[in-house]
Amino acid sequence: MSRKIPQEQYEKTRSYRLKQWLDGSKDLYLGEVEMKPQKPYEETHKQRKKREKEKARAVERVYDTERNAEIRIFRKIYRVFSILFCVFLVLMLLIAVSYLPTIGSADKPANNEVSARYIESGLQETGAVNIVTGMILDYRAFDTLGESHVLFVATCTVLILLRRDEKKRKDGEPAEEEQDFLYEPKDDVILQTVAKILVPPIVIFGIYVILCGHLGPGGGFSGGAIIGAGLILYLNAFGFEKTERFFRASTYKKLSFTALACYTFSKCYSFYTGANHIESVIPLGTPGAILSSGLILVLNICVGVVVAGTMYTFYAMFRKGGY
Amino acid sequence: MAFVQNLPFISILLSLFAGPLSSILSGKKAKWVNLAVIGAVGAMSAAVLAFVLSTGEPYVYMMGHFPAPWGNEIRVGVLEASMAVFFCVIMFLCMIGGSRERELEIEESKMNLYYVMVNLLLCSLLALIYTNDLFTAYVFVEINTIAACGLIMIRQNGRTIEAATRYMIMSLLGSGLFLLGLCFLYDLTGHLLMSNIQESVRVLKQTGEYHVPLLVSICLISVGLAIKSALYPFHAWLPDAYGYSTLSSAAILSSLVSKGYVFLLVKIFYRVVGFDVIMDSKVINVLFVFGIIGMIMGSVAAIKENNIRRMIAFSSVAQIGYIYMGLGLGSQIGSIASVYHIVAHAATKSLLFVAASGLTQASGDSTDFFDLTGAGFRNKLAGIAFTVGSLSMVGFPMFSGFTSKLLFAQAGVESGNKMLLTLVALALSTILNAVYFMKTVIRIYTPEKKKVLVQKDFHSVTMADQPAKSAALVCFIVLNLFLGLWSEPMVRLFGDGLAMFA
Numbered sequence: 001m002s003r004k005i006p007q008e009q010y011e012k013t014r015s016y017r018l019k020q021w022l023d024g025s026k027d028l029y030l031g032e033v034e035m036k037p038q039k040p041y042e043e044t045h046k047q048r049k050k051r052e053k054e055k056a057r058a059v060e061r062v063y064d065t066e067r068n069a070e071i072r073i074f075r076k077i078y079r080v081f082s083i084l085f086c087v088f089l090v091l092m093l094l095i096a097v098s099y100l101p102t103i104g105s106a107d108k109p110a111n112n113e114v115s116a117r118y119i120e121s122g123l124q125e126t127g128a129v130n131i132v133t134g135m136i137l138d139y140r141a142f143d144t145l146g147e148s149h150v151l152f153v154a155t156c157t158v159l160i161l162l163r164r165d166e167k168k169r170k171d172g173e174p175a176e177e178e179q180d181f182l183y184e185p186k187d188d189v190i191l192q193t194v195a196k197i198l199v200p201p202i203v204i205f206g207i208y209v210i211l212c213g214h215l216g217p218g219g220g221f222s223g224g225a226i227i228g229a230g231l232i233l234y235l236n237a238f239g240f241e242k243t244e245r246f247f248r249a250s251t252y253k254k255l256s257f258t259a260l261a262c263y264t265f266s267k268c269y270s271f272y273t274g275a276n277h278i279e280s281v282i283p284l285g286t287p288g289a290i291l292s293s294g295l296i297l298v299l300n301i302c303v304g305v306v307v308a309g310t311m312y313t314f315y316a317m318f319r320k321g322g323y
Numbered sequence: 324m325a326f327v328q329n330l331p332f333i334s335i336l337l338s339l340f341a342g343p344l345s346s347i348l349s350g351k352k353a354k355w356v357n358l359a360v361i362g363a364v365g366a367m368s369a370a371v372l373a374f375v376l377s378t379g380e381p382y383v384y385m386m387g388h389f390p391a392p393w394g395n396e397i398r399v400g401v402l403e404a405s406m407a408v409f410f411c412v413i414m415f416l417c418m419i420g421g422s423r424e425r426e427l428e429i430e431e432s433k434m435n436l437y438y439v440m441v442n443l444l445l446c447s448l449l450a451l452i453y454t455n456d457l458f459t460a461y462v463f464v465e466i467n468t469i470a471a472c473g474l475i476m477i478r479q480n481g482r483t484i485e486a487a488t489r490y491m492i493m494s495l496l497g498s499g500l501f502l503l504g505l506c507f508l509y510d511l512t513g514h515l516l517m518s519n520i521q522e523s524v525r526v527l528k529q530t531g532e533y534h535v536p537l538l539v540s541i542c543l544i545s546v547g548l549a550i551k552s553a554l555y556p557f558h559a560w561l562p563d564a565y566g567y568s569t570l571s572s573a574a575i576l577s578s579l580v581s582k583g584y585v586f587l588l589v590k591i592f593y594r595v596v597g598f599d600v601i602m603d604s605k606v607i608n609v610l611f612v613f614g615i616i617g618m619i620m621g622s623v624a625a626i627k628e629n630n631i632r633r634m635i636a637f638s639s640v641a642q643i644g645y646i647y648m649g650l651g652l653g654s655q656i657g658s659i660a661s662v663y664h665i666v667a668h669a670a671t672k673s674l675l676f677v678a679a680s681g682l683t684q685a686s687g688d689s690t691d692f693f694d695l696t697g698a699g700f701r702n703k704l705a706g707i708a709f710t711v712g713s714l715s716m717v718g719f720p721m722f723s724g725f726t727s728k729l730l731f732a733q734a735g736v737e738s739g740n741k742m743l744l745t746l747v748a749l750a751l752s753t754i755l756n757a758v759y760f761m762k763t764v765i766r767i768y769t770p771e772k773k774k775v776l777v778q779k780d781f782h783s784v785t786m787a788d789q790p791a792k793s794a795a796l797v798c799f800i801v802l803n804l805f806l807g808l809w810s811e812p813m814v815r816l817f818g819d820g821l822a823m824f825a
Contacts, residue, residue: 022700022703023700024697024699024700024701024770024771025770026770092539093503095535096507096536096539097536099533099534099535099536100507100510100511100533100536101511101533108510108513109510109511109512109513109523110509110510110513111513112513112514113392114392114393114513114514117393118393125388125389138387138389139387139389139393139394140394140458141386141387141395142386142387142395143395143458143459143462145339146447146459146462146463146465147462149342149443149446149466150462150465150466150469152342152343152346153342153439153440153443153466153470153473154469156436156440156473157440157470157472157476159433159436160433160436160440160473160476160477161476161484163432253346253347256343257343257344257347260340260342260343261340261343261344264336264339264340265340267336268333268336270387270388271336271385271386271387272329272332273388274385274386274387274388274389274394275324275328275329275332275384275385275386276324276329277324280388
């Protein structure tokens with residue numbers, strides 16, 4: 001439509017044609033370029049016979065894996081080549097390893113000023129008697145920060161894969177718990193008695209390993225794994241009803257969020273002060289005491305919480321698809 | 324120390340913190356947190372870029388109270404900062420552009436987990452860009468891999484689960500090889516810090532010690548990262564992963580995740596092993612050959628494809644081939660061309676994915692090629708955007724793809740014995756690109772009969788129906804034009820950045 005000129009005149013203008021083309025209402029080539037309309041495709045009886053025969057032949061040849069020579073040969077070649085490739089890879093790596101510096105020799109490149117400082121002044125600088133803990137939670141804390149988030153993101157991925165939406169359950173379908181009930185042994189007296197005796201020491205030992213991570217062998221990762229194992233044993237003996245009183249998916253999320261946020265913020269503080277050469281106000285304490293080595297104890301607890309929750313969540317997800 | 328210098332570390336930790344935070348929020352709130360975090364990180368990175376440009380030299384930032392070989396360290400230069408800005412812009416647009424598809428395809432209760440993945444992915448990309456430590460790079464490669472897997476399979480149908488499984492297997496193989504190579508390097512040099520490894524490698528090269536393990540470790544790292552970024556023979560995971568995952572995942576995966584690994588490889592070539600050692604080792608020749616094969620084979624596979632999403636995915640294989648070819652030329656300008664193509668391809672490929680989804684939306688959400696007939700008329704903006712993206716991929720002047728093709732050709736001409744192969748491959752690949760992209764453009768601008776439209780119940784989509792996607796498309800088009808028309812300063816920026824790298 002145009003306001004200034006009548007419709008017929010407007011239809012002759014370029015802008016109208018452009019508008020038509022933009023709308024897709026008119027094919028510009030129509031009438032300008034000689035076009036032959038395609039003949040509608042009609043299948044004769046003979047052609048149909050041929051097509052069906054070819055299809056049957058294709059199905060026979062492609063999907064008949066038993067007698068299909070091509071697939072058989074391909075599989076054989078595939079096997080041979082995969083073995084050859086693996087042998088090549090193993091040989092290459094073995095040869096490369098044989099050229100590496102001798103393990104344990106004093107002039108190995110890895111025995112340099114880096115490890116020397118970890119060993120010699122690790123205790124004074126981090127306050128942790130356990131050098132390994134001092135290394136992963138203080139010297140190279142950024143890596144460990146990433147590593148604990150690896151666990152978190154792995155749990156989230158498992159949640160994505162396995163969690164079933166309660167809302168999506170169809171009406172006739174029995175609830176998850178009822179389905180589980182059919183396949184699970186319940187109230188196993190032996191298991192329950194053993195669990196009653198074993199679970200408390202396991203959890204307490206796990207807490208001990210976490211809390212003393214900076215004093216001796218142990219730390220957040222190993223202690224968290226122990227606690228997680230204890231929880232899984234408890235779950236196996238007493239079922240989801242008992243564990244869900246204190247540990248649900250939302251509990252896990254809140255716990256791990258608190259732990260990771262605590263970790264991130266404390267590291268934020270120490271990165272910021274470190275890089276700007278500000279003296280940190282957190283005291284290192286006397287080496288050997290439980291409350292020592294600055295932030296390491298806090299970080300160990302955070303890592304322990306995340307690891308324990310992750311182990312338990314993995315188990316619960318794989319077993320039931322939600323808890 | 325100026326406060327601006329703290330921003331890279333703050334942006335890494337901010338996006339890291341946003342991950343767990345999103346897990347306890349509802350999907351809607353998590354969405355806003357995610358957009359805010361991406362925006363904030365982008366703004367911070369821009370400030371850092373301005374700072375680094377004004378001082379003209381890179382700086383290192385200590386992560387903690389202990390200096391570099393003992394503690395962790397990040398390093399900020401022009402190239403790192405500009406990549407960070409750029410990745411944030413692309414990610415922001417991808418998230419905006421794919422919001423409708425996310426709401427349709429992802430279960431409501433899992434929505435917040437999607438943003439957990441995106442936040443952690445952003446964090447890992449930033450860490451990969453900034454890190455000056457090989458082991459830190461490995462840790463964040465892990466986060467990146469797992470998060471990408473989650474992004475693929477959050478839209479749950481059979482194809483995405485299969486694609487995620489493939490991606491997981493291939494990608495973990497790549498991570499494993501990368502870790503092995505890293506262990507070898509550590510054993511030979513005793514360091515994990517990039518600058519220290521480079522010094523040690525230089526000494527090893529002069530004395531000729533440990534020649535075999537050094538070569539093996541370079542091979543392992545290159546192959547590992549090549550698998551993760553889908554260089555040609557290792558691309559089997561790619562078409563399904565990009566073709567069936569939800570839109571924003573596909574766009575982010577194709578434009579950022581694979582590019583993050585390529586960037587890491589460039590960094591390792593320049594900052595860890597040293598470019599002269601790489602040149603000597605002949606590994607780049609292998610990358611060059613596979614890059615060229617990828618350029619051709621990716622395009623051939625794309626021509627055969629009938630599903631538009633998978634077609635665009637296969638085109639990624641070809642474009643990754645370009646990037647590796649540029650690296651394989653082994654010259655400064657070749658590397659600049661590759662880095663430029665990382666940016667150009669990321670901007671174009673995400674544009675194509677978003678535009679293609681606009682077109683399929685106007686065709687009853689069918690990705691079938693023949694259903695797209697006349698889709699350019701039914702969704703005009705998406706049609707224009709797809710045309711722009713296609714022209715850019717083919718290498719039409721004015722758009723970003725042209726400049727990268729020009730740079731590749733220049734690099735090829737200067738490279739001596741690789742000249743003929745490079746130019747022939749470029750020409751052939753351009754023609755093949757044109758075949759499948761122009762075929763699609765012609766298809767979407769062929770008017771469909773009214774009767775068929777009514778019969779198939781296709782409706783037109785106007786800009787008002789999809790404000791978010793339209794905004795994203797317009798921004799993408801502007802970005803493409805910007806990269807194409809003002810390519811000179813960008814190329815200079817990347818050249819300066821690469822010079823600061825060594």
